[in-house]
Amino acid sequence: MASSTPRAGRFVPTLTQVVHAAPSAAKDLPELSREMQEELVMRVMQRLDLALEQKLPAAISALVQQHMQALGPRLWEEVGAVVQQSVAQAVAQELESRNGKS
Numbered sequence: 001m002a003s004s005t006p007r008a009g010r011f012v013p014t015l016t017q018v019v020h021a022a023p024s025a026a027k028d029l030p031e032l033s034r035e036m037q038e039e040l041v042m043r044v045m046q047r048l049d050l051a052l053e054q055k056l057p058a059a060i061s062a063l064v065q066q067h068m069q070a071l072g073p074r075l076w077e078e079v080g081a082v083v084q085q086s087v088a089q090a091v092a093q094e095l096e097s098r099n100g101k102s
Contacts, residue, residue, distance in 0.1 A: 032040065
């Protein structure tokens with residue numbers, strides 16, 4: 001019976017290390033009001049959004065480039081096979097139609 005839990009794809013990064021905040025860091029933070037917490041969350045999200053906008057395109061581009069380089073030879077092999085098969089089929093059909101006209 002197959003597992004009902006979806007499995008991550010081969011290229012999907014997975015969590016390999018759990019990082020815990022240093023206990024002293026939590027003690028050093030002042031008690032924040034709900035309003036200040038919301039503002040802090042909003043500012044952190046804005047910084048995160050900006051950082052990701054700057055870093056993700058380059059990271060994704062590099063990964064796609066690596067995969068394309070790895071796929072290149074296989075793609076050309078497949079294209080070559082399809083072209084060869086199509087040419088052979090077209091020639092066979094043409095010869096068959098000429099033989100039918102004779």
